[in-house]
Amino acid sequence: MNRVVKVARMQLINKWSFLGIPMVILVASTLMTFAIWALLPASAREGTLYSGSGQAVMWYFLALGIQSLTFTFPFSQAMSVSRRTFYLGTLGLFATIAMGYAILYYLLGLVEKATGGWGFNGQLFALGWIAGNNAAIQILFYFVAMVLLFMIGFWAATVYMRWKATGLLIAGIGFAVVLLGLVALATLNDAWPQVGAWFAAMQVLGLSIVLGGLCVLLAGGSYLTLRRATT
Amino acid sequence: MEATPAPAIEVRNLTKTYREANALDSVSLSLEANRIYGLLGRNGAGKTTLMSILSGQGFPTGGQVLIHGKDPYENDGTLARICFIRESQRYPDDFNARQAFRAAALFFANWDQELAERLIEDFALPTKRRIKKLSRGQLSAVGVIIGMAARAEITVFDEPYLGLDAVARQIFYDRLVEDYSLHPRTIVLSSHLIDEIANLLEHVVVIDKGRIILDEDADSLRGSAFAVTGNQEKVAAFIEGRRVLHRDSLGSLASVTIQARLGATERAMAAELGLEISPVPLQQLVVRTTMAAQTEPRGDHYQEALK
Amino acid sequence: MGAIDDSRPIFIQIAELVESEIVAGTMAEETQVPSTNEFAAYYRINPATAAKGVNLLVERGILYKKRGIGMFVATGARDQLLGKRRSAFAAQYIQPLAREARKLGIDAETLASMVRQSLAADAAEGSVR
Structure with missing residues (x-):
């Protein structure tokens, strides 16, 4: 059996991290939302009810990105796994899981619409601005969003492993400087209206592509960082 | 003509520099396949640094490591032949020992579950408790079991006995000899409990301050140094011209450790002078050699380090 | 059997231990001697070292190898060793x-x-x- 697949199997030896906990979070947060909606007084139930609880799993994926590196990378070294193989196996496993959840989100969105928002006229999965798109775009968006959060966690953890707190601090400051630079650039050139228009014009597909590009950058950065990291 | 097989481990001019100091200083070694090596030295001598570079886990600043002729770094084919469990090995926080063994069974092709089970029983290891919550000795046992049951062609043990009591250590040594007899492989055993492992070793490498100061077959080391005890003047006459590793004196009585092989005539001469000749155990020999290396004027390396 | 000490190479000590057993008669001629691995386990020494000691005795004609079975004490080994010890x-x-x-x-x-x-x-x- 391929060693990359074995890394994925190693990550799944304890099934809770990758499989159990996300499912528990999804089910619990959904049920809790339903409970809250049911308890709302009739006056507050007019119009559409929105909930962000569908995002809960996504934030867990950020933590999972950190954990899948810090917990398992030092051990994978003792298992005589190359850094490349560890990287491919771990990311491959997560991509598979993220794809599963993206499809699940899409399907739950369909159910939501079919049941009149779970009988509450609620919006939990089929958020208006996403649900208007076709299946492929919806799934792509969910997938990219999940992978992005995982990659942020994974990359931050590799930076910490290689350069410790100093590295993380410098990376954080660097990120803030770039962001501030962009803001300053827009402000100095009085370009905010254009920026606003650009964002408004960008559809879910466009956003997915931009975020996807970020994912690729983070994935590349993680690999280069990990290649020379020591436990 | 058949090419001679590459040594199991070959190290050429390996150097590792951390900000403060040289962890490894131009180390060269050649370790043959299917022998048991002892890597001995004080704490901080560079043992772990060397072992982690050997196993592709660490990076050298300069020089080269070849495992069966190939660089292990990022080379899965070569890495699969090595098992190196660190003394401070970290395991996934949510793993128990049984899960760690299941992972090892995935990656080490020669993994022997029966041997693992037997060792679990020998060490009375609780396999369902999280590794995080194990005692130091139990943690060492997890590493020992992985290292033994993996039966990797090159198995590296980094001070595997920490926290193990005398009985558990004896179990480890016994099982190691037993399993090695049936499944010969290259074993590198880093330790500073030299007396305990001395008889298991075929070859001894002593490292001090990042330099190899001794690289010798264990059996040729035995009998390569002697302590000469007796009247100070007579001892002085007897050891004339020999390399002295250590001196002790008590009044007019002197005891001097010399590096020398003594033949029958020399023994007779010592007896004639009323001097007592006693063998030096490997542990003492290593300690004496290390201390002698530290006090003797250094070669070029030391001069370079001073600059 | 005695124990291993640090005075001389272990393989020589193994050879001498076997010789002593033969001289004392505990290892009779034409009987099988323990295997290399048994020596290694008993004395907690490296099997290769034990093999070196046993091979030394094979070279001297004290022991001989029966293919696939093991090592045996040669006929006349005791006399040979007694002669050597006497001298x-x-x-x-x-x-x-x-x-x-x-x-x-x-x-x-x-x-x-x-x-x-x-x-x-x-x-x-x-x-x-």
Whole structure:
């Protein structure tokens, strides 16, 4: 059996991290939302009810990105796994899981619409601005969003492993400087209206592509960082 | 003509520099396949640094490591032949020992579950408790079991006995000899409990301050140094011209450790002078050699380090 | 069996231990000797070292190998070893004895009678056993 697949199997030896906990979070947060909606007084139930609880799993994926590196990378070294193989196996496993959840989100969105928002006229999965798109775009968006959060966690953890707190601090400051630079650039050139228009014009597909590009950058950065990291 | 097989481990001019100091200083070694090596030295001598570079886990600043002729770094084919469990090995926080063994069974092709089970029983290891919550000795046992049951062609043990009591250590040594007899492989055993492992070793490498100061077959080391005890003047006459590793004196009585092989005539001469000749155990020999290396004027390396 | 010490290479000590067993008669001629791995496990030594010791005795004709079965004590091995030990006896025991005697001022006559007495006592003890 391929060693990359074995890394994925190693990550799944304890099934809770990758499989159990996300499912528990999804089910619990959904049920809790339903409970809250049911308890709302009739006056507050007019119009559409929105909930962000569908995002809960996504934030867990950020933590999972950190954990899948810090917990398992030092051990994978003792298992005589190359850094490349560890990287491919771990990311491959997560991509598979993220794809599963993206499809699940899409399907739950369909159910939501079919049941009149779970009988509450609620919006939990089929958020208006996403649900208007076709299946492929919806799934792509969910997938990219999940992978992005995982990659942020994974990359931050590799930076910490290689350069410790100093590295993380410098990376954080660097990120803030770039962001501030962009803001300053827009402000100095009085370009905010254009920026606003650009964002408004960008559809879910466009956003997915931009975020996807970020994912690729983070994935590349993680690999280069990990290649020379020591436990 | 058949090419001679590459040594199991070959190290050429390996150097590792951390900000403060040289962890490894131009180390060269050649370790043959299917022998048991002892890597001995004080704490901080560079043992772990060397072992982690050997196993592709660490990076050298300069020089080269070849495992069966190939660089292990990022080379899965070569890495699969090595098992190196660190003394401070970290395991996934949510793993128990049984899960760690299941992972090892995935990656080490020669993994022997029966041997693992037997060792679990020998060490009375609780396999369902999280590794995080194990005692130091139990943690060492997890590493020992992985290292033994993996039966990797090159198995590296980094001070595997920490926290193990005398009985558990004896179990480890016994099982190691037993399993090695049936499944010969290259074993590198880093330790500073030299007396305990001395008889298991075929070859001894002593490292001090990042330099190899001794690289010798264990059996040729035995009998390569002697302590000469007796009247100070007579001892002085007897050891004339020999390399002295250590001196002790008590009044007019002197005891001097010399590096020398003594033949029958020399023994007779010592007896004639009323001097007592006693063998030096490997542990003492290593300690004496290390201390002698530290006090003797250094070669070029030391001069370079001073600059 | 004795134990391993640090004075000399272990393989030589293994060879000598086997020789002593043969001289004492505990390992009879034409019987099988323990395997290399058994020696290694018993003395907690490296199997390769044990093999080196056993091979030394094969070279000297004390042991011989039966293919696929193991090592056996050769016929005549005991006599050969006794001969060797007898010729080493003077250097190994008599000379140090003489040296110590001179140091203590024991003359030849006294030494001889002491040896005779000791021999008689040992023989008596042996017969009791």
